[in-house]
Amino acid sequence: NAGVTQTPKFRILKIGQSMTLQCTQDMNHNYMYWYRQDPGMGLKLIYYSVGAGITDKGEVPNGYNVSRSTTEDFPLRLELAAPSQTSVYFCASRNLGGATEAFFGQGTRLTVV
């Protein structure tokens, strides 16, 4: 049982380049999330999805896009990378309900130079 799988683990981008961070979960969870974590700043929600075909903005969506074509996959797209997007990105999923556990991937450490 793999849980939440994120790729890649590390990436260096040049300013203006684009990339997609992949996230897959095998637990049939409805809710999926993308967070960024900067040192000392906790987890900031970028986008989330409550099911296939449904996505919504979080606190810091600018510069990012997402899609949710299947229950399993929730890729995050950076179109024009900027130094401000240097961060660690985490994908998470959880089941329906308020008190359900959030399962996280191992994270992607992205540096934009």
Added chain:
Amino acid sequence: TQLLEQSPQFLSIQEGENLTVYCNSSSVFSSLQWYRQEPGEGPVLLVTVVTGGEVKKLKRLTFQFGDARKDSSLHITAAQPGDTGLYLCAGPNPNAGNNRKLIWGLGTSLAVNP
């Protein structure tokens, strides 16, 4: 402003000491969760508290949910180096109709020195 305030932000102690970290809010939460995050990893759930006044124990860790469900604490007895990490509290958005999002505190970074 953070909906969930955690304190202290940093804590460095010696092995064997006891400690308590706090998670406070002015809002009522239906439940609160505590996660631990180790360097280079994603957060992992430690416990979920649901009932006001609830106390849960996980080996040397004791979690309490406030009677009014606005706060929670985590007490560690005889801390060990393996307890080192970032402790995060989280709860479903208390705003009516949107518990799909989790609200996160900024965390308490704990270092337990041998």
